[in-house]
Amino acid sequence: MALTPGPLAGTPGPFSGRHIAGLAQDLRRGHATSAELAEQALDAIAALGPELNAFVTVDAAGARAAARRADAELAAGTDRGPLHGIPVAVKDLIMIAGLRVTMGSRHFAGHVPEADAACVARLRRAGAVIVGTTTTHEFAYGPTGDRSASGPAHNPWDPSRMTGGSSAGSGAAVAAGLVPLALGTDTGGSVRIPAALCGVAGFKPAYDAIPADGVFPLSRTLDHVGVLAGTAEDCLLASTCLTEPTGRKHATPPTGGADRPDVVGPVRVAWLDPAGLFDGDPRVVRAVRAAAGPLEEVRLPPGLADALRDTYTVIQSCETAAVHADRLAGAPELFDPEVLERLRVAMEVPGWRYIRAMDGRARLAEAAGALFDRHDVLALPTVPIIAPPLGVRETEIGGRPAAVRAALLALTSPWNVLGRPALTVPAGTVDGLPVGLQLVGRPGHEALIFEAARTLGRHAGARS
Amino acid sequence: MALTPGPLAGTPGPFSGRHIAGLAQDLRRGHATSAELAEQALDAIAALGPELNAFVTVDAAGARAAARRADAELAAGTDRGPLHGIPVAVKDLIMIAGLRVTMGSRHFAGHVPEADAACVARLRRAGAVIVGTTTTHEFAYGPTGDRSASGPAHNPWDPSRMTGGSSAGSGAAVAAGLVPLALGTDTGGSVRIPAALCGVAGFKPAYDAIPADGVFPLSRTLDHVGVLAGTAEDCLLASTCLTEPTGRKHATPPTGGADRPDVVGPVRVAWLDPAGLFDGDPRVVRAVRAAAGPLEEVRLPPGLADALRDTYTVIQSCETAAVHADRLAGAPELFDPEVLERLRVAMEVPGWRYIRAMDGRARLAEAAGALFDRHDVLALPTVPIIAPPLGVRETEIGGRPAAVRAALLALTSPWNVLGRPALTVPAGTVDGLPVGLQLVGRPGHEALIFEAARTLGRHAGARS
Structure with a gap:
């Protein structure tokens, strides 16, 4: 089912084709450090930033410090689960304490939240390394993703085209391989639209499955927090971490979707x-x-x-x-x-x-x-x-x-x-x-959606 | 505190100055029958109907049958509590199974509900005798009480004046002594306004204390079902019957507000x-x-x-x-x-x-x-x-x-x-x-309101 993510004007980013489960394994086997992953993300963002305009605010210092902590914890035997040490981008209307979060609007040009949104707090508890904020359509009020105080995000497949929105920068950043995972919000499709148009996976859980506290509202009874990643498995893994209050449910990283022998699964x-x-x-x-x-x-x-x-x-x-x-x-x-x-x-x-x-x-x-x-x-x-x-x-x-x-x-x-x-x-x-x-x-049967993604992927002759 | 209810163009109705507790005692001591009370109400409604326009639909046959049943039950030792055998009027937008209920509107000129509103069902379980429906401002949408498909209700104190509304006919009917009790609804004052302007008592309980099921809505988060009667004690007695799900809590009629010796009560x-x-x-x-x-x-x-x-x-x-x-x-x-x-x-x-x-x-x-x-x-x-x-x-x-x-x-x-x-x-x-x-x-401390009414009544030198 999976495509090779974004051809991106000739330069695939460092996380193109790399999955979270694999990265998690690398970190634990000593094949990589979180500090290295963070540097790779920061370098790629710096290199491709002007072309894609995927990021609004990059927090190099914060990312480096979080990565060092993650490495130190792993070295000391503290394992926060599959997101531990993984670089993550966050849509520019999800509050991050101490970082500029603008809602893509001149109304909040210099806004620095005092507290983390609930989903950001969960990311941190899960050990994720936040590298910066991604372009949102102004106040998330538009599925095109091309109206923002900091300019439109560009589609890595063709920079003259829109990413779709409103989680425009999150779609572009994951598709270009700048980060393996990004948070978005989805009121009418704002996670799924940029994911689809940029050729990545995106998951909007059931309403309120990931708490919206600290997310700037667009339409409170329709707003959902969701995730964008290279594959369905990575979306499942990340959303599970964000849905579990402690972020500690996964003591060991999952295998990335075990190959099951049955071609036709039980999912209807x-x-x-x-x-x-x-x-x-x-x-x-x-x-x-x-x-x-x-x-x-x-x-x-x-x-x-x-x-x-x-x-x-x-x-x-x-x-x-x-x-x-x-x-x-x-x-x-x-x-x-x-x-x-x-x-x-x-x-x-x-x-x-x-x-x-x-x-x-x-x-x-x-x-x-x-x-x-x-x-x-x-x-x-x-x-x-x-x-x-x-x-x-x-x-x-x-x-x-x-x-x-x-x-x-x-x-x-x-x-x-x-x-x-x-x-x-x-x-x-x-x-x-x-x-x-x-x-x-x-709602409550999300596992069947991911099982269906695996089953259909095999039908189509592709593999994630 | 109480006034002699409405002077009413020279002819006080049969229930002027008579309280529910007293009527209940009369019924149990054999000084009156429910059938007699119903006839008194029906006679008075017929006599004063044209002048006050308090009633829209009079259910003489239904009232007589209910009164006979009430008398038979009392004679057989079945006592449904203080409303047992008492004539009651119901605002013309509270559903009564089998009786015409018009909402005061030509949209519902011939409307006959199939089922009782919850509060009407409670009235029946409490043994009350429903004599008919009372004029409402059209769809209860007006505090003046003088716009209705069946014409305005007239104030018994001066028929050239409004009763206030929207429970206009309920106010007029109780003030004129045609019935000792009437149901109303109160969205912005529609029980209390006609009660005040007609010189009777009216009580709007806390929101949802009396269920609004089967009451034609005006504004669902503001609508309250309430009661109008000659005195605060009668309002308390009736609303208690309507608030209790079984309507059977009062095995014996209350005394009608015992005289307590303390002049200044504990109510602040x-x-x-x-x-x-x-x-x-x-x-x-x-x-x-x-x-x-x-x-x-x-x-x-x-x-x-x-x-x-x-x-x-x-x-x-x-x-x-x-x-x-x-x-x-x-x-x-x-x-x-x-x-x-x-x-x-x-x-x-x-x-x-x-x-x-x-x-x-x-x-x-x-x-x-x-x-x-x-x-x-x-x-x-x-x-x-x-x-x-x-x-x-x-x-x-x-x-x-x-x-x-x-x-x-x-x-x-x-x-x-x-x-x-x-x-x-x-x-x-x-x-x-x-x-x-x-x-x-x-809410939940309604008894203090009624205690205050008794205390202030003594202060003012009046008695209910």
């Missing part, structure tokens, strides 16, 4: 016809379907797609406007013009629609739940188009005009409304640009 | 200066303060009144619009024009304001809670004006223009935002029209 996977949600690029749909292999097909009940989309739009608009109303009144000029315009529209969405949308979520969850009656996991494309050029907002799909934002979000945002865990894994390329296969499951 | 009562909430009619404030007797005075913290009012308006607007959006789109012509206009305004209130208002309630509760640090109960006028003439929307208070709706709601709606239990008891008259003393307490 169905193909969800994406046409019910969005009329996407047929080349993308074909490529992803081929990567998924032969599967029974299911369709959304009539009306559900529209209801999910409306619900998403109304809830996100009202919750986002509630976050920004004061800034909008006090200093509108500090917003990116596109974000400002979207906020102004969001301010007008009436309260009765918010109440109805919130009330309707339980009914939508029930209707969507029927899709899972006979299957554990639904497979569909993550994004129904390839990465558009930076700044483009209108595109053509099959000769018809289509809005880029709507296309990017169409297949991911339903699972935010429903709070379901969803993984994207690389599924080949179209026109030389990566496409993603999305696997959606049940 | 403070006077809350109403000027912090609304600049009311000084004559009303003086009269109520005199009725309350000497009390330490407390004031609202700065800004709290505005915040409470804004919060109330935003939440009520959005929640009400969410209830009526489909009717507004489908058949706007069936609404009363004033209600229609208010709904159209409510439809425009933005969702971000709703989210902020809902978030702010906890902070407001904390700020208001400080008022109760040293006192159990706050006393203030229920309504800062006397009943205005029917249909009037602008009035003068102390020579300044004032909006009638704002004046009616000003002192009651804060306690809906905060979900606090609040009682109104008669506190004399101004210009020959009744005024009410409001007593606000803590």
Whole structure:
């Protein structure tokens, strides 16, 4: 299933094709030190920074100190688990004590949080080495990833194209091999979209599985914290560390997905016809379907797609406007013009629609739940188009005009409304640009999603 | 504290000055039968119906059957408690199985519910005899009580004046002595306002103390079910029956508030200066303060009144619009024009304001809670004006223009935002029209409110 991550203008980064489990083994066998891994990451970020604009703030001193501590602990026999000593990047709206965190906005140009977000605290407890913050679409309010006070992130596969967003820099950094792991947030697809468009894996756990405390909110009942990494296995490993309160569950690093002899696993996977949600690029749909292999097909009940989309739009608009109303009144000029315009529209969405949308979520969850009656996991494309050029907002799909934002979000945002865990894994390329296969499951049964990723990977003749 | 209820154009109704506890004793001593009480109520309703327009639907057959059953049960030794055999009226938006319930609206002109509201089911289990439905302001959306598909209710003290609303008919029916007890609902004061303006007692328990299932919603996080009766004791007795799930807690009727020898009870009562909430009619404030007797005075913290009012308006607007959006789109012509206009305004209130208002309630509760640090109960006028003439929307208070709706709601709606239990008891008259003393307490400590009503009543030299 896995692709070789990003060709990246000729220079694959130091972590291209290297998995966390392997790095963890290297650290424990004395084949590498955390200090070396940190230097490799810092060197690569410095070398590729201008081209990709993946990072906003690099914390070389902090990373070096954390790496030294990690090495010393391992040497002393203290093993914090599979993330111990691993370089990690953090999206620029997740609070890191003492480091500049800007939300991609001029409103927070010099903002230095006093405390770590809960997920950052868990990273630290797990021994991870935070190397810096990655570019976010301003306030995470956009799936294109190309509007930020510090400029757009560039897609390592073609720097003239967008990474997708809003976790734009996290997608670019992992795809370029600058770090093996990055944190993102996902309100309508903001982890999965850049992961898919940049050719890496991305996992949005179930709602609230990774706590959002200390993450700057976009839309509080839709916001999810998630992870981007080279493979599904690395996503599972990292999200497990972030979900476990102590970060110490894994006393020994896992093997990286044992090869199981059964070709067809026990996981019941169905193909969800994406046409019910969005009329996407047929080349993308074909490529992803081929990567998924032969599967029974299911369709959304009539009306559900529209209801999910409306619900998403109304809830996100009202919750986002509630976050920004004061800034909008006090200093509108500090917003990116596109974000400002979207906020102004969001301010007008009436309260009765918010109440109805919130009330309707339980009914939508029930209707969507029927899709899972006979299957554990639904497979569909993550994004129904390839990465558009930076700044483009209108595109053509099959000769018809289509809005880029709507296309990017169409297949991911339903699972935010429903709070379901969803993984994207690389599924080949179209026109030389990566496409993603999305696997959606049940809260509490995340393991089946990852099992499905392994099973489908074997079907497609690839290996992660 | 109690007044002789409504002089009512010369003809006091059969239940004027008769209390539930006394009626319950009469029933058990053989001095009256439930059938007789029901006939007295039905006769009085028929005689005074046209003048007061207190009732929408009278269920003579149902009342007679229920009264016969009540008598038979008592004769057979089955005693359902203090409401057993007592005639009760129910506001015309609380569902009664098999009886027409219209919400005061042409949208529901012929509506016959299939099931009882939870509070009606409790009334029945307590042995009460439901005689009919009482006029509500259309969909309970108005504190004036004078807009309804079946016409306005008239104040028994002066039929040219409004009862206040929205439980308009319940106020008129109890004040005129047509029934000893009526159910109402109270979203911003709709039990307490008509009780005060009609010279009876009214009690809004804490939020959700009496379940609202089967009550047509106005604003779901502000709606409370409450009771109107001649005295505070009767309100306590009835609300206790409605709050207890079985309705069987009172095996014997209570004594109706035992005379306790202590003049100053253990309840700590403070006077809350109403000027912090609304600049009311000084004559009303003086009269109520005199009725309350000497009390330490407390004031609202700065800004709290505005915040409470804004919060109330935003939440009520959005929640009400969410209830009526489909009717507004489908058949706007069936609404009363004033209600229609208010709904159209409510439809425009933005969702971000709703989210902020809902978030702010906890902070407001904390700020208001400080008022109760040293006192159990706050006393203030229920309504800062006397009943205005029917249909009037602008009035003068102390020579300044004032909006009638704002004046009616000003002192009651804060306690809906905060979900606090609040009682109104008669506190004399101004210009020959009744005024009410409001007593606000803590959820779970409702008994202290009623104890305060008894204590203040003795101070004022009156007896209930």
